[in-house]
Amino acid sequence: MTALKLTNVNKSFGPVHVLKDINLTVEEGEFVVFVGPSGCGKSTLLRVIAGLVDASSGTIEIGGDVVNTVPPAKRGIAMVFQSYALYPHLTVKDNMGLGLKQEGRAKSIVEDRVAKASKMLDLDRYLSRRPAELSGGQRQRVAIGRAIVRDPKLFLFDEPLxxxxxxxxxxxxVEIAALHRTLSASMIYVTHDQIEAMTLADKIVVLRDGRIEQVGSPMELYNNPANRFVAGFLGSPSMNFLQRSVPGLAPGQTIGIRPEHLTLSGGGQINGKVTHVERLGGDTNLLVITDADETLTVRLFGQDQTDVGATIRLAFDPAHAFYFNDAEERVYQNAA
Structure with a gap:
């Protein structure tokens, strides 16, 4: 069953076109992450799904029902905000159960659902406390618990961490990932943090300037990005893009090489000088200026002893390289 289907969804605020022809399907039980830089439209898209913002055009279906004109409280969704949005004068227990009480649910149902959610989130010992007596992480768990007790068709998370x-x-x-496995629920999660996206998602939706750039599993997007933007956005440290430092590139072509795919080698294709070293214990990052005056990052596994000022040669396997044309689109043939 399809949990969510968006068809040609657009949103404009006056002359500003914020969401542009969004088409997306979320299957039952999927954990989908919207990711992209600030201003890309990801939070606006989440609010359009929730009904907090009306779509300018297009169709929104939740659980097979068109909900464009349905108010948020009737859409079968539960939303977790960045700001927790807890009532300071209510206990944890009352905060979690308030939505059900407002819906007129029986007291026994409210108590049963709160008890189950509290146990799931390890909140039993805090039920009588108020939000001011909790840490930030505990408050966020309460906000998640408030969403769980509503037993929604769709969970929506707006940068909750x-x-x-x-x-x-x-x-x-880790707790949210475990919660998803336990509930087998459909979840949509907005973040600007690509590490959160890579570690949580079944499916990532990469947005830029109100458009979907690419949709796929984390490893699909990491290993097979459609364009330079996606390639550079996913991965930490981010991908290196070079135009002059590698011989044999076609005019206007850019080569992308991930930092972990560069190795120190006397016979390497790239010459450069180390300008900064980050020793992280488990691995070492080198910042390098190439002889062609381009900057790149090298990720070396383990504790490498290369120092600032060292002149080095770097090698890479062309099979692990990515090539982009002057329009930043991926091209799939190796450089000439």
């Missing part, structure tokens, strides 16, 4: 520090982001990311 942005307010957390790095350690909490990783822990909560």
């Amino acid at each position: 942005s307010n957390l520090d790095a350690a909490l982001r990783m822990n909560t990311r």
Whole structure:
């Protein structure tokens, strides 16, 4: 069964065309991540799906039903915001159950669902506390629990980890992934963080300037990007793009090489000088200026001893390289 189907969805705010002919299908149980730079339209698209913003044109279907004119509360969705949006005067238990109470659900149903969600999210010991007595990660779990108790057709997450520090982001990311496996629910998750997208998604939707650039699994997009934008957006450190440093490129052509696909080699194709070294323990990043005055990053696994100022040669396997034309489109033949 299809959880969500968007057909030719557009959204304009006055003369500004924010979403442009969005076509997308989310299958039942899929975890889909919208990713892209600030201003690409990902949060607007989520709000159009939720009904918080009306589409200018196009069709939105949730669970097979067209919902363009259906108010948010009737769409069968539950939304988790970046800001938690908890009521400060209510306990954790009451925050989680409030939506069901407002819908007029029986007390026994409210208590049963809150108890199940609380156990799932390890919140039992905090049920009598108020939001001010919780950490940021705990507050976000309460917000997620409030969504779970509604048993929605579709979960919508709008950058839910942005307010957390790095350690909490990783822990909560793991919890959300585990929650998806437990619930087998359909989830749409908005983030600007490509690491969140790569680690959480069954399917990634990459947006730029209100358009979908590419849709696919994380490894499909990483290994087979459709264009330079997608290639550069996914991956950390990001892909290197060179025009002058590699011999044999066609006019207007750019070669893309991921940092982990470059190796130190006396017979390498690229010459350069190390300008900065990041020693991370498990691996080492070298920032290099090539003889053709282009900057690139090399990711070396392990604790490499290369120092700043060293002159090096770098090799790469052409089978792992990507080629782009002057319109930034992927070309699939090797450089001449």
